[in-house]
Amino acid sequence: MAQVSINRDLGEWGLSTDSGERARLLQSPSVDIAPKSDGEASPGGPGGGTTSTLGAIFIVVNACLGAGLLNFPAAFSTAGGVAAGITLQMAMLVFIISGLVILAYCSQASNERTYQEVVWAVCGKLTGVLCEVAIATYTFGTCIAFLIIIGDQQDKIIAVMAKEPEGPGGSPWYTDRKFTISLTAFLFILPLSIPREIGFQKYASFLSVVGTWYVTAIVIIKYIWPDKEMTPADILNRPASWIAVFNAMPTICFGFQCHVSSVPVFNSMQRPEVKTWGGVVTAAMVIALAVYMGTGVCGFLTFGAAVDPDVLLSYPSEDMAVAVARAFIILSVLTSYPILHFCGRAVIEGLWLRYQGMPVEEDVGRERRRRVLQTLVWFLLTLLLALFIPDIGKVISVIGGLAACFIFVFPGLCLIQAKLSEMEEVKPASWWAMVSYGVLLVTLGAFIFGQTTANAIFVDLLA
Numbered sequence: 001m002a003q004v005s006i007n008r009d010l011g012e013w014g015l016s017t018d019s020g021e022r023a024r025l026l027q028s029p030s031v032d033i034a035p036k037s038d039g040e041a042s043p044g045g046p047g048g049g050t051t052s053t054l055g056a057i058f059i060v061v062n063a064c065l066g067a068g069l070l071n072f073p074a075a076f077s078t079a080g081g082v083a084a085g086i087t088l089q090m091a092m093l094v095f096i097i098s099g100l101v102i103l104a105y106c107s108q109a110s111n112e113r114t115y116q117e118v119v120w121a122v123c124g125k126l127t128g129v130l131c132e133v134a135i136a137t138y139t140f141g142t143c144i145a146f147l148i149i150i151g152d153q154q155d156k157i158i159a160v161m162a163k164e165p166e167g168p169g170g171s172p173w174y175t176d177r178k179f180t181i182s183l184t185a186f187l188f189i190l191p192l193s194i195p196r197e198i199g200f201q202k203y204a205s206f207l208s209v210v211g212t213w214y215v216t217a218i219v220i221i222k223y224i225w226p227d228k229e230m231t232p233a234d235i236l237n238r239p240a241s242w243i244a245v246f247n248a249m250p251t252i253c254f255g256f257q258c259h260v261s262s263v264p265v266f267n268s269m270q271r272p273e274v275k276t277w278g279g280v281v282t283a284a285m286v287i288a289l290a291v292y293m294g295t296g297v298c299g300f301l302t303f304g305a306a307v308d309p310d311v312l313l314s315y316p317s318e319d320m321a322v323a324v325a326r327a328f329i330i331l332s333v334l335t336s337y338p339i340l341h342f343c344g345r346a347v348i349e350g351l352w353l354r355y356q357g358m359p360v361e362e363d364v365g366r367e368r369r370r371r372v373l374q375t376l377v378w379f380l381l382t383l384l385l386a387l388f389i390p391d392i393g394k395v396i397s398v399i400g401g402l403a404a405c406f407i408f409v410f411p412g413l414c415l416i417q418a419k420l421s422e423m424e425e426v427k428p429a430s431w432w433a434m435v436s437y438g439v440l441l442v443t444l445g446a447f448i449f450g451q452t453t454a455n456a457i458f459v460d461l462l463a
Contacts, residue, residue: 049269057280060281060284063261064257064285065208066212066255067146068251068396069255070215070392071251072292072311073300073303073311074311074393076296077304077307080240081236081238081300082301084245085296086293089252089292092249092252093289097281100281102415102441103262104262104263104272104278106118106414107263113263113264115131115259115406116128116135118263119410122414129351132347133351136351137402138399139347140378140381142399143341143344144385144386145396148386148391149330149333150330150333150334151390152310153326153330154177154330155180156312157323157327160317162175181383184334185383188334189338193338196367207335208335208336210328211325212332215312215325218322220294222322226302230315234305235301236305246447247397247455249404250396250400251397251400252400253404253407256292256403341379344378345378408446409441409445409449411441412437412443416435419434419435420435
C-alpha cells in the first residue's frame with residue numbers, strides 16, 4: 001500500500017514532534033499501545049499489538065454503547081415511528097462502517113496511531129487543528145450531558161427515598177436538583193478528574209457495559225410485560241416530514257460514534273489488517289445496532305409519542321427494576337466523565353504546547369499547575385451549563401452534530417486526500433469512485449452538522 005506522504009511534516013509550525021503528547025490521546029480504555037519510535041514498522045507489519053479479533057470486537061462495541069442509548073426511543077418518535085427509525089439506522093450504518101474502515105486504511109498508510117494523528121498526517125495542519133478542536137468541544141458537550149443524566153436519574157431515586165412527589169413545590173432544599181448534581185460532582189467527579197493518569201478506565205468500561213445491557217433488558221421486558229399504569233400515547237406510523245427524519249440523525253450519530261477511539265483499537269490488534277478490521281467493525285456495529293434497535297423500538301412502543309428524551313424518566317419512580325437501571329447509569333457516568341475530561345484536557349494541552357512551541361519534557365514543572373487549572377475551569381463550566389440546561393435531548397442533538405463530523409466529515413476528507421496522493425497509482429475508475437464516495441461522506445456529515453447547528457441557533461435559542 002502506498003504511504004500517504006502529503007502534509008506529513010509537523011515542522012510546518014516549527015515544532016517538535018513530541019509537542020502536545022500526540023501519540024497518547026484518546027485511546028480506548030481497554031487499549032494499550034506502545035509509543036511509536038523512529039523507523040518503526042508500519043502497523044500492518046510484524047510489530048502488531050496483543051488484541052485478538054474477538055477482543056477488538058468487544059472493545060469497539062464497548063466504545064460505541066453508552067449513555068446515548070437513553071435517547072433512542074425519542075429518536076424513533078422524532079423519526080416518525082418504528083419503520084422510519086429502523087430504515088434510518090440501517091441506511092446510516094453503511095456509512096458508519098465505511099468510515100471506520102477508511103480510518104484504518106489511512107492509519108495504515110500514514111503509520112499514525114490515533115484519530116487526530118491520522119487526520120493531521122493525511123489532511124494537513126489546518127484540518128488537524130480543526131479535528132482537535134472538535135474533539136475537545138465534543139468531549140466538553142458530552143460531559144455536560146453526563147451531568148444532566150446524573151441529575152435526571154437522581155431526581156427519580158430521591159423522589160422514592162424521600163417519599164415525596166417529584167417537582168419543585170414543597171421539596172426540602174437538600175433534594176433540589178441543582179444541589180444534588182453539584183454535591184455529586186464535587187464529591188466524586190472532581191477528585192477523579194484531577195489526576196494525571198486514569199488507571200480506573202477498565203472498571204468504567206465494565207460498569208458501562210453492564211449498565212447498558214441492563215437498561216436494554218429492562219426496556220424490552222417492560223414492553224413485553226408492561227405495568228398497568230403505563231399506557232402508550234399515539235404511536236406514529238409515518239414521519240411528519242423529511243425534516244423530522246433528519247432531526248433523528250444526531251442521536252444516531254451520538255450513539256454510534258466510536259470512530260475517535262477506533263484507530264488505537266485497530267493498531268492494537270495482533271494482525272492490524274484492513275480486511276480483518278472490516279469484519280471486526282461490521283460485527284461490532286451489528287451488535288450495537290441490535291442493542292440500540294431493541295431499546296429504541298420497545299421504548300417507543302411502550303410510551304409512544306409521549307416518550308421522554310431520557311427513556312428511564314418515562315417509567316414510574318417506584319419501579320425497583322428501573323431504579324437499579326438508574327443506579328447503573330449513574331455509576332457508569334460518574335466514572336466515564338473523568339475519561340472524557342481526560343481526553344479533552346489532553347487535546348487542549350497539546351494545542352497549548354504546540355502553540356508555545358515547547359516540548360513536553362521542558363514543561364514538566366508547570367504541568368501540574370496548568371492541569372489543575374484546566375480541570376477546575378472545565379469542571380465548573382460543564383457543571384454550570386448542566387444546571388441550567390435540563391433537557392438532555394438538546395445537548396445530545398448538538399454533540400450529535402459534532403459526532404457526525406467524526407463519523408463522516410473527517411474520514412471523507414482523509415479518503416479524498418489519500419486518493420489524491422495515489423492518483424497516478426490506481427485506475428481512473430477506481431480513483432473517481434473513491435473520491436466521489438469521500439465527497440458524499442463529507443457532504444452528509446456537513447449536512448447533519450449544519451442542520452443541528454441551525455436548530456440550536458434558530459429554534460432553541462430564539463424560542
